[in-house]
Amino acid sequence: MPYEFNEKKEVPDHPTYTTSTGCPIFNPLASQRIGRNGPIPLQDFHLIDVFQKFDRERIPERVVHAKGVGAHGVFEVTNDITKYTKMNMLSEVGKKTKMFARFSTVGGERGTPDTARDPRGFALKFYTEEGIFDMVCNNTPVFFIRDPAKFPVFIHTQKRNPQTNLKDATAFWDYLSLNPESIHQVMILFSDRGTPYGVRFMNGYSGHTYKFVNDKNEFFYCKWHFISDQGIKNLDNDTAAEIGGKNPDFAGQDLFEAIESGDCPSWTLYVQIMTPKQAEQYHYNIFDLTKVWPHKDVPLIPVGKFTLNRNPTNYFAEVEQVAFSPSHMVPGIDVSADPVLQVRTFSYPDTHRHRLGANFEQIPINCPVNPVFNYSRDGPMNVGANQFDLPNYPSSTQKLDKEKNEPDAEHERWIGKVTYHMDELTDVDFEQPRALWKLMGKQKDQQDHFVYNVSVHLCNAIPNVRERQYGVFSRVDPELGKRIREATEAEAKKIAGNETVPVKPEPHQFEPQNSTLKSS
Missing domain, CATH: 2.40.180.10 (Catalase core domain)
Incomplete structure (x- = not known):
């Protein structure tokens, strides 16, 4: 059975404080000293134990899906x-x-x-x-891509600028406008489903x-x-x-x-x-x-x-x-x-x-719920029984049950030469985004929200990147491209301090549930 995370049930109501090896400690908030004001001896295992654990409390966060x-x-x-x-x-x-x-x-x-x-x-x-x-x-x-070679560089454009350490709208839209197969995901992301x-x-x-x-x-x-x-x-x-x-x-x-x-x-x-x-x-x-x-x-x-x-x-x-x-x-x-x-x-x-x-x-x-047996052993942080005394090679003394998941070669029969496939963009890539834009038109305010959501983000990109992305939206629908251009350029002028942008569309009424947060 998988671990049920019931450590609390195993700890008494008044536990004894110990080191990580289980040794009881008289006072967890005091360190050993040589005399009243002397230095700390290296023999204070509890102090060293606490600090080495503290120094390693954080593991690297996920490159993506961090939170x-x-x-x-x-x-x-x-x-x-x-x-x-x-x-x-x-x-x-x-x-x-x-x-x-x-x-x-x-x-x-x-x-x-x-x-x-x-x-x-x-x-x-x-x-x-x-x-x-x-x-x-x-x-x-x-998703934004269909060729895996693009994934690392795409994620880089969603992260922080290597010089400023700030989010970079130009990098974000530069990549998307240069790789228009991303438009279907962009249409979803900048609808209200993106939040x-x-x-x-x-x-x-x-x-x-x-x-x-x-x-x-x-x-x-x-x-x-x-x-x-x-x-x-x-x-x-x-x-x-x-x-x-x-x-x-x-x-x-x-x-x-x-x-x-x-x-x-x-x-x-x-x-x-x-x-x-x-x-x-x-x-x-x-x-x-x-x-x-x-x-x-x-x-x-x-x-x-x-x-x-x-x-x-x-x-x-x-x-x-x-x-x-x-x-x-x-x-x-x-x-x-x-x-x-x-x-x-x-x-x-x-x-x-x-x-x-x-x-x-x-x-x-x-951990899986069923027993694990293979020929892999050892390695750092091996906290199990390391498969006990079972052989770590195909041994004549250790018979195996017949493999239950027999592969079917018919499923994986491929013939062809190795090529570097260059992504080809056709009008087919805009069919589903175009249908999504038309669907938004049947839902109250959704086209207005989409145009607003894009414009307040895209306006932060440099002009030539904005122009390129307008072209991508125009291939979805000419009216969409026109509306995005007008709204985005109005936002860009507002940022430049040249004029006031029109009032945004009215948001949906928001009333949080199951939360102490109240709407203002």
């Missing part, structure tokens, strides 16, 4: 999809699996306000009977295309959708800034207080399924992370529901040390040829080993 909140929960299957997958956690209706969820901002540091305009990470860890299964999602169904109301009122999407494998060794392409049972609730741009200034930890407080009061949030899981033949004939590249599969083409199939019902006992031990990766798979699901997903399967465990150490899987929040 997050999390909670424990349970996933329950409600619909049978065993014809598509042999995943044990989905094997029968009513089956329950313990899990842990972490929600996060993406580009900011740990001090970032929870209401910042940013995609949100939506990471889920399932403690299945066949190992850890992680589904690492975002709250948007698409969700906490984490309870947003959906989670795999974005990537995965593969289901059933017990007949047939495979199907799939996408995962976790739809909030609380509905969708967002903040307009200025209300998000106001809340972020008053309570930068708004989302964490909202989630914690909801669970603590028994108002446990839940999400319903749906999947989209596509056969290999359908994928070959589909009018979009199914591995393109900048595209969605429209529901009219590929309908949603209900699977189950997860509910978050228990807050962490210790934030650092659970939320900060939890380690997710798309490569944490179980029999019945596999990665596809999606190139960004392929690279993420390497990058995530690699960064965990940097942050948490070579044996990060032994940290209780990351």
Whole structure:
């Protein structure tokens, strides 16, 4: 069973203070001295113990998804999809699996306000009977890139300027305008969905295309959708800034207080399924992370529901040390040829080993519930039994059960020469953003909010970058490009002190829930 984080139950009501090795200490707030005013001897182990722990209290923050909140929960299957997958956690209706969820901002540091305009990470860890299964999602169904080589430099543009150490609007929009395949994500990010109301009122999407494998060794392409049972609730741009200034930890407080009061949030899981033949004939590249599969083409199939019902006992031990990766798979699901997903399967465990150490899987929040046996041993921070006296090589004295997850070579038969694929932009890349802009027109104030949200950010970029981005918006819709140009240039003149910008659109009425924060 996974570690339940019940340390408090093991500590007596009046504990004895000890060193980290368990030695009782008479006075934890006094150091040894030679005489009343003399120097401190090196033999004061408790003092050295305290300081070496203190000096190492902070582990490196995540390069992305640095600030997050999390909670424990349970996933329950409600619909049978065993014809598509042999995943044990989905094997029968009513089956329950313990899990842990972490929600996060993406580009900011740990001090970032929870209401910042940013995609949100939506990471889920399932403690299945066949190992850890992680589904690492975002709250948007698409992303800025479809070639993984672009990811590190893209993230650099979302971080701080290397000279000024300030956020850089020019770098932000310079990259986006030079890589217009990002426009679909930009359209979502600068809508009000870019500033969700906490984490309870947003959906989670795999974005990537995965593969289901059933017990007949047939495979199907799939996408995962976790739809909030609380509905969708967002903040307009200025209300998000106001809340972020008053309570930068708004989302964490909202989630914690909801669970603590028994108002446990839940999400319903749906999947989209596509056969290999359908994928070959589909009018979009199914591995393109900048595209969605429209529901009219590929309908949603209900699977189950997860509910978050228990807050962490210790934030650092659970939320900060939890380690997710798309490569944490179980029999019945596999990665596809999606190139960004392929690279993420390497990058995530690699960064965990940097942050948490070579044996990060032994940290209780990351431990599988089933026994682990392999030929890997030792390494720093090996805090388990190191697989006892079992051989660390394929030994004739240690028989193995037949491998249950036999690979199917038919799934991975590729023929071709190695090439450097240069991204090609076509009008197809603007079809879904164009449809999204038209959809905004059917929703009250959403087009006005989008234009305002973009203009107050883009106005901080240098003129030639602004001009290039106007061209990208114009390819989505000429009227959109015109409105963005006019609003942004008005904001830029305001910054220059030349004239007053028109009044912004009226925000939605905001009334916080489950929070001590009050609207002004």
